[in-house]
Amino acid sequence: MLMRGRKDDARQVLGKLRGDAAVVSREVAAIEEQLRTPQRGWGLFFSNRHFRRSVGLGILLQVVQQLTGINVVMYYAPRIFADMGYATSASMWFTAIVGLTNVLATFIAIGFVDRIGRKPILYAGFVVMAVGLGVVGLLMHLGMASHAERLLAVAMLLFFVVGFAFSAGPLVWTLCSEIQPLKGRDFGIGVSTVTNWVMTGIVGVTFLTLLNHLGHANTFWLYAAFNLAFLLFTWALVPETKGVTLEHIECKLMDGAPLRDIGR
Secondary structure, X not given: OHHHOOHHHHHHHHHHHHOOHHHHHHHHHHHHHHHOOOOOOHHHHHHOHHHHHHHHHHHHHHHHHHHOOHXXXXXXXXXXXXXXXXXXXXXHHHHHHHHHHHHHHHHHHHHHHXXXXXXXXXXXXXXXXHHHHHHHHHHHHHOOOOHHHHHHHHHHHHHHHHHHHOOHHXXXXXXXXXXXXXXXXXXXXXXXXXXXXXXXXXXXXXXXXXHHHHOHHHHHHHHHHHHHHHHHHHHHHOOOOOOOOHHHHHHHHHOOOOHHHOOO
């Protein structure tokens, strides 16, 4: 709003969020000061190692998001359901359900991200995704002889999609914007977005190769292992930004605080 000259509207919104006129005035002043700083992009990237840290974290977050395996499921759902033993018509219906589940489960993040925080939701999401893919891999390893076993595999795949949609799906994009300083935000978000598309392509073109060389069960277990590893990544590097202003995050980043602490 301040970028568009709507200062009164900005004060009103901040007043509802902060509840203290003095705090609102200080925050408005800080935002206006930052808005007077022009975007620097490459110049800031080469000259400021702290900005390089935030750009690097944005890159890693996008790599993590894609290595959860979500686009393996979204791109190859018909093939996966066919390999579970379903006919083409059933595979198409289940594929549509996957997409609908992904959309609806995103509302979980919308409802809880500012109540619980980013990191707890990410922890929960990675556990859910690891369990979902791990069980799918187990069922494929053992073989699905009965209809009940095939339905369980579908349910666990949807369980995985829910885990992604309420955690790494929306929150990686949120964090990628929050951790970048204002004067380099366009550049930082641009780099992370390019990374997302590059990783999407890599995951997409390697999945069938993995299936052919590792087998179905091992491929799903590999992605389950990635999700378990991302728990450590989240603990070690991801900051908790719930209830923290962007100005505070930028100040901590540029002061050299560890990445996991820039939201404190």
